[in-house]
Amino acid sequence: MTERRSGNRGNTNQRFICGVIEGFYGRPWTLDQRKDLYTKLARFGMDTYVYAPKDDYKHRAYWREMYTVEEGDHLTALITAAKSEGIKFVYALSPGLDMCYSSAKEVNLLKKKLDQIVQFGCEAFALLFDDIESEMNEQDKEMFKSFAFAQVSVSNQIYEHLSQPECFLFCPTQYCASRAIPDVRNSEYLNTIGEKLAPGIDIFWTGPKVISRIISVESIEEISEVLHRPPVIWDNLHANDYDQKRLFLGPYSGRVPELIPKLRGVITNPNCEYGANFVAIHSLAQWSRCKIDGKKFLDAESESADIRLEKDVASSRATSTITLYGDEGADDRDEVYIPRRALKRSVIEWLSEFRRSKSMWGPITKPQPSGMSPISLSSFTPNQTKEGQNQDELSYKSPPAMELKPIDSSDTVEVHFRSPADSPHSAEELPSSKSSGILGPATPLSLVSQGSLEGMDVNSGPVSPAQKDEPMQEPDVVSFMAVEEETAKESRLKSIPEVDTGPVDSTRSIPSPPYISNQMITDLPPSNSEFEITVEDIFLLCDLFYLPFEHGTEGLKLLQEFSWLKQNSHLLNEGHKGKGASSPSREVREWHDRASRFDEMSRALNRLFTRLTYINNRELLYDLYPYVWDMRGVVSLLNAYVKWLGKCLGGKGLIGHGLWIGMDSWRWNGFNKSSNESFVTGEEEPWVFRGGLATDLQRLLPIESNSDLFLHKSPDVVTRQVYTIRPYLPSEEQAVYNLCNKMWKDSGNPDITEQYPELLGDKMIGPFVTLSPEFCFVVEDNSSIVGYAVAALDGANLWKKSMIAWAPEMQRKYNLPVSEVEHKTIIEDIIKEMHQPQQTSPVEMRGSFSSPIHVSLLNSVCDQSVPKRLVTCVIAALRGHGSSGCYVELKKSDLPAIEFYCRLGFNEISGLDTENTTYFGRHF
Structure with missing residues (x-):
């Protein structure tokens, strides 16, 4: 994927725009990260980068302010770096929060601001009117017939002032079908934009929703007719700024390649964590080169994880035989797009990124805005749940009588739910006055050239199909827990231990560990050692943090296996009635087989976690560590519960009168059939379902309203220490x-x-x-x-x-x-x-x-x-x-x-x- 695309197959007059928009809420990317992005975009055959970080206050909240000389130098460096890679740098400005459209002074300020950007070498621009109030002030009402006329007037003036640049983008206030009033076809706002906006200005569109599960050909044909031009998709599929527990590492999906001839382009607005976006960008690049939707060759793949979870044991076992990548037997032509195959190709290339030498110091902090409230439009009020709270806010004050032992350097300490994250958002977050960087306190966060000085917060493989076959085989089966006592000591020495990690809450030591430089743990194992991360590890990582509306194959297996083990744990008691301990029933043997399988999946996640701490790319580690730390803790917690079921029920048959209370917790704890269908179909925005796979797994535990026990402060530093609960x-x-x-x-x-x-x-x-x-x-x-x-x-x-x-x-x-x-x-x-x-x-x-x-x-x-x-x-x-x-x-x-x-x-x-x-x- 090194050659550059020369044009769009469906439109010979204009290039198909394909690239990345930095349009999320939260800490912007660094100068070095953006330069690295330009290199990758060029390598993947993509051509556009849109600069629109919500937390650059001179981009949005204080759009009237001119950039200083130092800030201008940084923007110039970015624009020059993009041009050197053949990437179009689009500077976006968001004046809609408080602009008076009828004021000539305001319009002149806008022109002056963009004239300054022209001096930096920029040749492409965008005006964004997303996430703003839709009511005009009194002065504007006297001048303009409607809000749409006001925005069109200003945008057309700016477009002419800049001499009709080849690339000029416009983001409407009604940027998706769910915000069109009353609907797309009958929206006075959208129709006015389509009729009055200059034909040379392209228009952003996010699809049916802010975050769209599927964007259909029919929906694009409809909006194109209304706008009198094909839209540029602002795609929030991988945006995660609305949920601090979710990261999206799955492939570009839900958009058939047949859309390409009907679009002006696609720009992805990905995860806040720069290093976590390789798959999102690489798979979009693959998609942009395809003509045929390959999912019709893999009907089973299009079935949602949550629908599968509802199925019987037979279907569950059929699912377990799916191969690692899930693309065997499909059309192998490059023009056919198959998401799982795209993921496979992306993961193989991503492996080299884990091996790049990149340093990182300081505490780990997640980039998402803290305490950000969901979309504030009156037309939508998503459910607020405790799981949605920011874990980083849940720090505790240490007891006065406690002292924390100094951390031994030999321990190599680097030391478990949204407001829309995408562009189109409504919450405002002004940058922190503490933004560190050489530009001083007045510098927009997004322009600080911190390089690698900025802290970032976020099995040898899966169980083989052979291991899943014949769970009721006749040979004698030793109980899963029966060997625990004999092998406890040996397992501690030979295998990577289980469960939780992070900062502490112990009875005698509560304080968090002191700040320790990440340099303490840059000691790396010999090449090809057991600690070197593999393609299988990365594929597992992607499956655990897949997409907003579906879980990956391995994540689905975790849900299925634990759900089955919990719902069928009564077999342990019934299977021992009237039988000797040496002669378990076939049902009991199956239960222990599947418990062992779940244990192996938990160990695979532990191996991934440990190997991740050894990677050369410490910047990438900082991005991924908080998420893997939390997921590993959740899965290990469930594994401890499974072991307890095997020991308690299998050993003594202790079934209390309330053991099965709330057993169907997938539903009783907030995921009823109606909400489950909404999750699967994309009827609701994904911030309604907070927490991702980790939270879905937690819901399966029979503890009802004790969600406070799942709120953990993210680690400040990285540690390889793993604690096992059993x-x-x-x-x-x-x-x-x-x-x-x-x-x-x-x-x-x-x-x-x-x-x-x-x-x-x-x-x-x-x-x-x-x-x-x-x-x-x-x-x-x-x-x-x-x-x-x-x-x-x-x-x-x-x-x-x-x-x-x-x-x-x-x-x-x-x-x-x-x-x-x-x-x-x-x-x-x-x-x-x-x-x-x-x-x-x-x-x-x-x-x-x-x-x-x-x-x-x-x-x-x-x-x-x-x-x-x-x-x-x-x-x-x-x-x-x-x-x-x-x-x-x-x-x-x-x-x-x-x-x-x-x-x-x-x-x-x-x-x-x-x-x-x-x-x-x-x-x-």
Whole structure:
């Protein structure tokens, strides 16, 4: 794809415009990134770049202000760089926020501003009137018949003033069919624009919606008739500035190549993260060279991920046999466009970008505008959900008594829902006065030449078809969880661990890790090592962050497998009835087979995450890391829940009366059939469905309204440390007891463990791991257990069992010291409590707060998401068995612990305090 296209096949008089518009809300791209973009556009055979960053305040909010000399030098450099690559640089201005169209002074200011841009060497221009109020002021109403006449008048004047440049673009206020009043054909505004705007001015159009799932030939024919010219598609398919949890790495899709002869061009407005746009741009370039829609050769591919999820097991298994790229058997002619094949080709070329040497320093920050509200037009009010909150706003204040251990450099620390992101938007975001760069505080963000100094925020392959065949094979199958205990230690040494990572929330260390330069982790593995990223890894990455209205194949498999495992976990209990443990039923074997498959998919994502941290291109790492970090945490959380199902149900058959409450959570938790169809069909804008695949997976957990547990502050720096959350195993009792001892000493308490090595464990968690092990979870890093959460379904029942079986045993085990021993007073106090246990459980706890819980992690766990994900596992387990709330007993003097539980969503329960004790609980 190195040759340049000479013209549009369907229009021999004009070139087909094809390129990129930087038209999103949020941090603009850097000078170096734009220059790199020009090189790529030329290489891919594309020809246009439109400069329209919403957060360059001299482009939009303060459009009247002239550029300074230094700013002008930067714009000149950009224009020169574009010309050197044969790319048309289009400078866009958005004066519509506050312009008085009837004022000659205002029009002259507009001319003066664009005259300055001409002096910089620019030869192509655009006037954008998107995302503005559609009402004129009183002065304009006296001069113009309508808003459309006002915009036409100004645009035609500017077009003539600039001597009718070859490329002049106009973005209307009604830029898509959903905003046409009352509709496209009968819109007075659009008809006026079409009739009165100078014929040489091309008009932007986004399709049926702001973000259009499909743009049909018929819809383009209709708008072309109204506008009296073919439109230029401003395509927001890959725009992500409306949702900080979504990134779009899927191929250009939903637009048949048969559109090309009917269009003036296509300009894509992609992700805010520059490095994440390779597939979006490369696949559009492939599409622009095609003539035939290849999807008719792959009918199965056009089926939405969500529709497939509704299908039965047979269809699910058929889906699992789809090959990695999904284009086998299709027409292999280059003139046929097949999205999955385009993705394959893009990924193969993208691999080299991961290997480029690019440095990056500073904390990771996502480029999307924080706290941006959805489109503010009265005609549309998308649902606001908690998942849509900006995770970066959810930082917590560290408790005063806590100290975070310094991060060892050997740990190589680089240290889980929209307002339209596309051009057409209505929210305004003025640039921060903190914009750093050599131009000083008055410099537009988009012109700061920071190069690589600007921080950016965002299996060896998939399971083979062979592994998915014959789930009910006859040979003996060892239970998925049965081998956990024997292989736990070995797996920690041999395989990349599971679950969460990010900044922390531990019981004894809450603060976020200190700022650490990214240079600390630029040590790269030898070539061809197990840590080198592969095409399969990148393809998995794209499938997990696919497109606004559909998930990729591997993302779909995650949804299908987890949904099936949860809905069919009752088979574990039924399959063991009346049978010996050594003879599981075929259904039980299938369940464990598919649980193993889900585990392997989770491990594949862990491998992708770890390999990503080793790439040479640190700038690209900064773009992708927050998204992969969050997705890995979500999938690992679900994997921990699957393991708990296998251990709890397969081992003991503990099916509580409420286990299947809300089992069809894909619907009961906000994704009912109606909204699901809206997601699939594109009837609603995608910002209505916040969070993407990660949120869809989270909805499958039976925890209902506990969405606060899924709000995690994005990591500030990159770390390769991975934490695994999984069910507790009986063989790990000593390890967990040792952890209690370590936490006791780390908190500054006297060391009593040499004399009584099991005293603290027996006191703090002994009853839980002995009498209620099925509700206990552990957290491990690469080498050892670093935290735990223990709980019981019914506190009153646990207390009764403890009085019968546990307390008498402890009283026999521990006698009060009769002679002088070191720290005798502390030891006596603990043993006295065991000899004089609480004689009754709080009656109030038997209602809404029925389940006792205790959570604790080492200070060294530098990941604020781990405690939340750990508590989420426990809540899912308890909720599945009918519990509706949990509680913890705390000493009033233990302020760090109180602070910790408050951050986990616990609130003080009034009326239960004693002189030294208080209770905190949370509903779920």
